[in-house]
Amino acid sequence: MRMLAGAWAAILLLLLAAPAALAHQGNPHYRSTVKQVTPSTNGLSVSVLNYDDRLLLQNTTGRAVVVNDYEGKPYVRLLANRAVEVNTNSQAYYLNDDRYANVTVPKGLGSQPNWKLVDRTGRFEWHDHRIHWMSTTDPPQLKDKSKRTHIFDWKVPISVGERNGAIAGSLTWVPLSSGGSVPMAAIWTLAALIIAGSIVVMIVRRRRDPRPADTGAEAW
Numbered sequence: 001m002r003m004l005a006g007a008w009a010a011i012l013l014l015l016l017a018a019p020a021a022l023a024h025q026g027n028p029h030y031r032s033t034v035k036q037v038t039p040s041t042n043g044l045s046v047s048v049l050n051y052d053d054r055l056l057l058q059n060t061t062g063r064a065v066v067v068n069d070y071e072g073k074p075y076v077r078l079l080a081n082r083a084v085e086v087n088t089n090s091q092a093y094y095l096n097d098d099r100y101a102n103v104t105v106p107k108g109l110g111s112q113p114n115w116k117l118v119d120r121t122g123r124f125e126w127h128d129h130r131i132h133w134m135s136t137t138d139p140p141q142l143k144d145k146s147k148r149t150h151i152f153d154w155k156v157p158i159s160v161g162e163r164n165g166a167i168a169g170s171l172t173w174v175p176l177s178s179g180g181s182v183p184m185a186a187i188w189t190l191a192a193l194i195i196a197g198s199i200v201v202m203i204v205r206r207r208r209d210p211r212p213a214d215t216g217a218e219a220w
Helices: 002-023 184-208
Strands: 030-038 044-049 054-059 065-068 074-078 084-087 115-119 123-127 149-160 163-173
Touching: 030 044, 030 149, 054 065, 074 123, 115 123
Parallel strands: none
Antiparallel strands: 030 163, 044 054, 054 123, 065 074, 065 149, 074 084, 084 115, 149 163
């Protein structure tokens, strides 16, 4: 019984982990891609992670790189010495915690940056609402889900040293085959195998370790 209970616990973890994992990933139907980074600088690279979920910026330029938030204020800076600092007075510091910005931003944020050291690698990744579709409903551009469709172009303002620029990219809808859907069938198949395996092991153990027969003798 303990083994069977353990099997059910493992199944429950699988079912709970599937939607939880998806909640922290991008949408596989969308592809957000970086087209250009200006000013073009050796040692500065940007890429998109998990379809349309996050931007990853690496700074080895020897100069400070600053990423601006949705209001044009400094959000994060990657310094020449590779220290990475986030401005906790930026609304983006809070809004980026949820894919659809369903969070409460503290009132009374200061007008001046309040820098918080978060890393020393010159590398930073963050969820940016400018690179994905900010709704659970389909975009108006999407007329036929079976066709690859350009949704919009996007820009994230940055500065490299004293020079202003931007990370420019685009968002595209991409139709998926059935293989791109959540593999719930595979999860249930695995669950059935776990249960069947547990039952077989229980039967084998009982046959190998039978209980002593009752002789009917009484003890005095």
